[in-house]
Amino acid sequence: MRAIELADFGDPLTNLRVAELPEPPAPGANEALIGMEFAPINFNDLLLIRGTFPQRPLLPGPVGNEGAGKVLAIGSGVIHLKVGDRVVLPLYSATWRERMVVAADELFPLPTEVDAKQAAMLRINPPTAALLLSEHGGLKAGDWIIQNAANSGVGLSVTAFAKARGFKTINFVRRVEAIAEVEAAGGDIVLLDSAESVESISDLTQAGKVRLAIDGVSGESTVRLLQGLSHGGAIVSYAFSGGEVAIHTDLRPLLRKAVSLHAFYQARPQYGSQMPTLLREAAEFVRVGKLKQPVAAIYPMSRIFDAVRHAIRGGKVLLDLQSAG
Template sequence: MRAVHLPAFGDPTEVPAYVNIPEPAQPAAGQVLIEVLYAPVNHNDLLVMGGNFPYHPELPAVLGNEAVGRVLALGDGVTNVRQGDLVTPPLYSGTWRERMLVQADELFALPPDADALQLSMIRINPLTAGLMLSEYVDLQPGDWIVQNAANSGVGRAAIALAKARGLRSINLVRRPELIPEIQAAGGDVVLLDEPGAAAKAAALIGNGKVRLALDGVSGASTARLIEFLSPGAALVAYAMMSGEKVAPGDLMPLMFKSISSHFFYQNRPQYRSKIPALLREAAQMVAAGQLHTPVARTYALSEVADAIAHTLAGGKVLLAPQTN
């Protein structure tokens, strides 16, 4: 059976290995066997490869943090899913392979007519967005949020979930050609992430309260986000796409406006009881066409090096393990 292994931590462009591994056994009691249909290449996959992520698998390990699969066989006692159902395996279960055994207790049947490519991406980005929208500020309908990285998977999920919850969003992008695209995705205000953007937003939203900022970029963009925030708001960082570890700019408003700052990591114990409901919400939004992330391309497992290079260059790509 084909898979992608991580034999050692290192450069993501060098360490992944396309390998043959033994077929999984037939499912034991409480397990299901699934065939993996699509598995995203995420930036956190790249961080895992480099050993720069809170999750460190025991090596060698099959890579892949999320996927969508189809149930092939059931172990004794499994009643929550049936053969043929689409499911999303647990986080960090090693999805870059053709088939895998997973425990059934966390699974549920995904909408059968929903786009399988989109379903493969519900485990990380929509849950990240959903939890950030609920866990730091008691947001009320009509409140505003602001985010950079609005074109990312998390950014698009935040737009869709905010709209479903009656919130309004200010969205920052780094390229002007993305503005109409994010407007079409439901962003209420879309601006370039540049000096002066906060003043433009203030003129557009009037007396609106910006109570939450979502930071996926870091660096100077972090300092700019603070300018948007109302007193008592929260700044939540979840990624550092710029690679910058400092935030040059005026950080005094953090104190003057009593802004709290946080770093989000989905796999913390306090979030686990909330994951099933959020997953179901995301799956239904995919089925309704409310949650969509453009996919640039799919790759076979044997093309994993090209898939990683594409991810590093920009664009959402998926591995398709059933493709030869």
């Protein structure tokens, strides 16, 4: 069985390899054998490979933080799944391989209309978006939120969940070409991430209250989100895709605005019980066309280094785990 194996933490362009691993055993009681279809290369995958992520698997071994596949066999006691069901794999389960056995109680069958490539991206971004909206800011229907990286997987998911919950969105993007994409996804206001855009927020929202800012970039972009927040608002950070891990600004205006700052990490135990509901909601968004995460390219396992280079440059990259290429 082929897998993408990590030899040691470090540079993904030297420490990953395509390996032949033993076939997984037949599924035991309450287990399922999954034939993997697709898995993304996420920002947090690259962090894990480099050894700078909270999760540190035993090495050498396969890696991969999310993905989707079809049930090939089930063990005794499994009554909610059948062979052929498409499922989302548990978080951090080392998905970059052809087949794997997992606990069946962490799986549920997706609607048949959900595309395998979209299914592969369901486990991290959509639940993150939903929790960012529900756990911070005390939002009510009609409230405004502001986010950067609005055309990312999390950003588009935030827009989908916000619309479903009656929130209105101000969306910052870093490229002019991304404006139309976020508008098509339902973003209420879509702007370039700039100081001039911050100055226009009050007029565009008709002085509406911006209760929550969602930050996936950090650095100067974080400062602009803070400037766009209303008095008593909250800002929550979930990623540092801009490459900076610090913000440099005068904090005194924030004290006067009574802004609260938070950090988000989806794997915290208190969120686990919400996952099945959030994943089902996200799968339904995909089924009816309310959520579609863009895919920049798809690579076979044999081209893992090309795939990693592409992911580092930017854009969502998927691994085709069944391709013979």
